[in-house]
Amino acid sequence: MAHLSETNIKLQFIDAGEDTVQSFSENDVWFIKLPYFVSAYSIPGIEGIIKDLNSFIENSCKNATIAILTSPLLAAHFLSELTPLGHLKLWIGVKLNKPISIKSGIDKHHAALIIITRYSKSLQHTKTKIGYTFCPSCEKTTKDYGGKKHLYHEYGTLMSDVWRDIDIDYNKNIDLVIDRLQDLFALKPYKYLKVIDLSKKYSPINSTHLEVNKETLINDFQYNGNKNSNIINGDCLEVLKEIPSNSIDFCFADPPYNVNKKYESWDDDKNIREYFDWCDKWISELARIIKPGRTVAILNIPQWTVRHFKHLKTLLSFQDWILWEGLSLPVRMIMPAHYSIICFTKGESDIIPAFTRNNQSFLEQESLITTKEFYCNRASCVNKRKKEFVDDKSTITNLWWDIHRLKHNSKRVDHPTQLPPMFMNRLISLFTNEGDIVLDPFNGSGTTSLCAAKLNRKYFGIELSEKYYKLSFDRHTELANGIDPFRKQDVTPKAKNSYVKRLEKQKYRVDKKTLQLNVKEISIKLERIPTREDIINYSPYPIEYFDNYFINWGEVTAAARTTGMERVENKKDYKLQQQLKLFEDKKINYKKADAK
Secondary structure, three states, rough: OEEEEEOOOOOOOOOOOOOOOOOOOOOOOEEEHHHOOOOOOOOHHHHHHHHHHHHHHHHHHOEEEEEEEHHHHHHHHHOOOOOOOOEEEEEEEEEEEEEOOOOOOOOOOEEEEEEOOOOOOOOOOOOEEOOOOOOOOOOOOOOOOOHHHHHOOEEEOOOEEEEEEEEEEEEEEOOOHHHHHHHHOOOOOOOOEEEEEOOOOOOOOOOOOOOOOOOOOOOOOOOOOOOOOEEEEEEHHHHHOOOOOOOEEEEEEEOOOOOOOOOOOOOOOOOHHHHHHHHHHHHHHHHEEEEEEEEEEEEEHOOOOOOOOOOOOOOOEEEEEEEEOOOOOOOOOEEEEEEEEEEEEEEOOOOOOHHHOOOOOOOHHHEEEEEOOOOOOOHHHHHHHHHEEEEEEEEEOOOOOOOOOOOHHOOOOOOOOOOOOHHHHHHHHHHOOOEEEEEEEOOOOOOHHHHHHHHEEEEEEOOOOHHHHHHHHHHHHHHHHOOOOOOOOOOOOOOOOOOOOOOOOOOOOOOOOHHHHHHHHHHHHOOOOOOOHHHHHHOOOOOOHHHHHHHOOOHOHHHHHHHOOOOOOOOOHHHHHHHHHHHHHHHHHHHHHHHH
16 A cells, blocks of 8 residues: 555546547546656657647636646646646656666656646645655664654655655556545545546657857856855855856756745745746856856756746756755645756756766765665664675665755754755766866855865855855865864754744753643543643643643644554554554445445
8 A cells, every 4th residue: 555545535547548638527637648758958849748738728627637747857848838727736756666877967767747727726635645664674664753653643654745655667557646646636526537648649759959059168267366266245146247158067056945934135035026037147147157068957946946947948958857855844735845956058968077987086976876765774774784785875866865954953054044965965976076166156054165165176156145155154264174064063053944933942841752642642532632721621731831842732732633653663563554454444344335
């Protein structure tokens, strides 16, 4: 069982053929399969594909939900020209069971499942969980849930927008995706999942790249006569104009996302049109200064990345869509985990530098390998695997699951959106060689420039905020003095990377787990989620503990709203538990049938 839906209903499967001309009803969810185009900049017939899909959306009913499976390249092309009547709700990354090898780049390891609706309100779908994964070596859960098992469900965790628990053979069998969609949208008024297979109709043809005139290469970077690395406190739009064309080996940008983060010197809630006009300006500058054949990489959420794609495809050639599974806060029933790194080159792409090096430094080697999927990071298991010479490493693909956000304050500095060093080490190791020039127009606390320095690259960082520029300058000074700028520190940063308030440090007279389990006991007794008054009346612990030790009432009652996973100790116990649950469900269904 790959997933568990909150309902026992399943949409009825209907094969709707190989044509976008259909009759529509309010009861239908549509699933369209397109070809998987890998590396073409110009896809033959792309205008016809986009026209047919947009016509299909425009003719569908006002309550329509349309899921489209294809390659990230074709998905981005289509979404950049999406009809105003269609609303992109989700971009889900679906793992391919066999990565597609590319001569000049990293292997392609994911397909794009885009969810579009005719309605503008929030996406309507069931609450669906995916099962726990288990380490192939120790057979314990891949993630060590430690003392928080009481806060999780016995079956699994909420689904995210990166589906790695399943994998598909794109050309042969995508039944697992269809099966999940049948459950995910099984709610009124929908009754049917109608499937249209257009993969043969629009089968890939040899693709071509747009030609970009290669200007004369400037072999050395110059900024006001400075041939060395530098960080600048200034507006990137002004500073970028002074940089010569075709002079940078790798440009990376992690811009403000316009999602109301609290930055020092940036209004991160601009009107969306104004935001993208601003983005187009600095993107155009990056396209100008990048050397022919080299890479511009931009990190953003998928919806914004599609808009960057629309502008970039007029300037540069598509290279790759790297999916970073960087799980964020669970702000909806499908948790946001998909962050996109969109890569473009000037003219035809050179072979990625990582694949041309004869020798690599230890840090480069470490950055370009990953622990194989689902192996855990428990020290005991890691040591055991080393002693037994278990092959638990592999070369990276364009699906990154092994880089985690900096959640612990000891690893963070005073900046709200600090990237993990491993993330930048990997990008810089992939797309540059020693001595190459790395540029970041939003250098922030200096992660990009610091990682470039540690990897013996030249760097050029631009930062608008004087506060963050000073922070990055001080960290570069530490690095120059032999101090690791990414070390653990005792100081708690003031800046936050989420909207959840930070509690003051305090001594707990009763641990939080005990309090949460007490609330769960009260909920079982009352047969509902307790209120604050209920805790005052029924708990042996003072209400002040609940008020002071938790961020909000949702955290107080978290254990009362789930089953807990104490019995999910290892793979064997988990499978037995699921078999017993299926048996009990069948008995209940039989009793219902007999009663009828």
